[in-house]
Amino acid sequence: MSRSGAERRAAFIEAAAAAAHAWRDPAHPARAEAVARTLEAPNRFTEEAVAYAVNVEMHRLTSEALGAWLGERVAARPGAVGVLHEGRVPMGDLAAGLAVALMGRRWLGALPEASPYLIPAFVEEVRRRAPDFPARFLPAEALGRKAEALVTAGGDEARAYAAALCAAGEIPPERCFHRAARYSVAVLDGRESEAEREGLAEDALLHEGLSPRNVAILFAPGETPPDPYLEAFALFRSVFPAHPRTPGALQMQKAMLEAFGAPHAYGEGLEFLMSKGAPEPQAPGHLRWSEYDRLDEVGRWLVEHADVLACVVARADVAARLPASLPWTAPGQAHRPPLDPSDPLLAFLAAL
Numbered sequence: 154m155s156r157s158g159a160e161r162r163a164a165f166i167e168a169a170a171a172a173a174h175a176w177r178d179p180a181h182p183a184r185a186e187a188v189a190r191t192l193e194a195p196n197r198f199t200e201e202a203v204a205y206a207v208n209v210e211m212h213r214l215t216s217e218a219l220g221a222w223l224g225e226r227v228a229a230r231p232g233a234v235g236v237l238h239e240g241r242v243p244m245g246d247l248a249a250g251l252a253v254a255l256m257g258r259r260w261l262g263a264l265p266e267a268s269p270y271l272i273p274a275f276v277e278e279v280r281r282r283a284p285d286f287p288a289r290f291l292p293a294e295a296l297g298r299k300a301e302a303l304v305t306a307g308g309d310e311a312r313a314y315a316a317a318l319c320a321a322g323e324i325p326p327e328r329c330f331h332r333a334a335r336y337s338v339a340v341l342d343g344r345e346s347e348a349e350r351e352g353l354a355e356d357a358l359l360h361e362g363l364s365p366r367n368v369a370i371l372f373a374p375g376e377t378p379p380d381p382y383l384e385a386f387a388l389f390r391s392v393f394p395a396h397p398r399t400p401g402a403l404q405m406q407k408a409m410l411e412a413f414g415a416p417h418a419y420g421e422g423l424e425f426l427m428s429k430g431a432p433e434p435q436a437p438g439h440l441r442w443s444e445y446d447r448l449d450e451v452g453r454w455l456v457e458h459a460d461v462l463a464c465v466v467a468r469a470d471v472a473a474r475l476p477a478s479l480p481w482t483a484p485g486q487a488h489r490p491p492l493d494p495s496d497p498l499l500a501f502l503a504a505l
Contacts, residue, residue, distance in 0.1 A: 158227065158257060165255055166219045168283035173214035175278060179204060187274035191243065196267035197361045197396040198243055205359065205393075206243040207271065209489050214251075222492035223255055226503040233259040234502065235300030237293060237315060238272065239307060240265025241363040247272055249304050249498060254287050256502050261300050263293035297322025302505050304498065306332035330501045335365040336434045337487055339466040340451055340475065343377040345484065349468060350382055352485020354389035356466050358425055359488050361399050362437030365463040366487045369434040372451050375444040379418065383427065387420050395424035399438055406439045448474055455479055464490070 176184045188203055234253045239245040245268065253260040264272060276288045296303060297318035305315040312331050319329045339353055357368040373379070400423035410417040410428050417428040425438055432443040432454060445451050452475045455465060464480045464487050465472070472481045482490070 162223075162227070162255055162257065165279075165283050165286055166216050168279045168286060169214055169251060169255070170216040170219060171282050172275060172278035173211040176207065176211045176275060179208075183274050183278055187270045190270040191268055194267055194269065196240060197363065197398055198268070199361075199394060199396050201393045202360055203243045203271075205488070210244050210247060213489075213492055218492050219251075219255065222494055223252070223499065224494060226256060226499055228257040228502060228505055230505075231257060231259070232301040232505065233261050233299060234505070235261045235263065235291075235296035235303045235318075237263050237296065237303065237305040237311075237318070238265055238268075239311075240267030241365075242360050243268055244271050244275070246304075246306060247275065248492065249306075250276075250288060252499060252502055253304070256499075258287070258502070258505070260288040261296060262288065262290045263296050264290055293318070294321075297324060300324065302328040302330070304330045304501075306334075308334035328505065330498060332498070333461065335461050335463040336369040337366050337462060337464045337466060338370040338372065338432070338455070339368045339484070340448075340455075340471055341371060341373045341377065341382075342448075342468070342471050343374050345382075345468065347381075347385070349484040350385035351388065352483070353382065353466065354385045355393075355485055356487035357440055358386060358389055358395075358438070359393065361396050361402075362439070364488065366490070367437070368440070368466055368487060370432045370441045370443055372432065372443050372445050375446055377444070379427065379429075379442055383418055383420075386425055386427075390420055390424045395420075395422070395438075399424060402436065403438050406436050452476055463487075 175181055179185065184207065191198060191203060192200060236246060236250045236253060250260045250262050262272065273290055279286050291299060300322065303315060303319055303324055305311055315329060315331055339356065353368065360367060403423050403426045407419060407423060407426055415428055415430060417426065419426045427440040427442055429442045433441060435441055456476055459479060462480060464482045466482055466484055466487055
């Protein structure tokens, strides 16, 4: 990287870190306004979940963390990269946009209807300190024409839409980075402490089960009573209430379980739903409790499904008995991921 390029990136990193520090204050005017407008948008965000998401994002954007995250990686040449931001969680894919800009390219973002205010407001906060910070926001259909590469995430529908944008803009497939839809799981041994069960509740229920980092499946030894975990989930809901639309979204799932006589339990007001059965992800907010006899059987399942797992939640002594290559995290940490220097997105951007 040239001296001028290194100085420019250092200035952008400092500006982003300073903006994040300002946004740690919930009363900061720009943050407060963006949050208020976000809560009026068509989404399933709650005030508590938005505050949580913004706080986590702002606390991980320090100059030291950003520098260590990017290392010496830089784009081979300047150009524009489109980022099709998701709307499943507040500030979704902010890090992807920052990576584009901090690695020396122009960030062209397309924002979802569910969350069109938080990221642009934060970018404006960065621009107050670095006016030439290279980011702008466009309608999604413009990305194919304006960008030289595209970054997206989500399920089959999102992948197909991204492919259509790339085809319309004649962006070759190798310049399209897509992060497939994922979910998370937890591996229990029945000895989790009260604090760890409360952490699992956060991992499972925050963001109404819509985040790829939400625990969707809980593996538990056979005959482990689920009651202490259900109590922790109910306690979490007393602090982080469900979105008003969540009970309605779970009503059909509950009715189907009852019709088939499937074992299940749910929180008061249907703020969450848990059923016992095979380890298969259900609808957002509907958790699957899957019993196991041997931990090595769970290990084989995890390895077979590793490509769709965002993280695996477990106590350290449980994780130590399973494949180390899996994306382990401790209870209560699923929604607090550090910036990861091994993220394949960074290698993709550096190779452009």
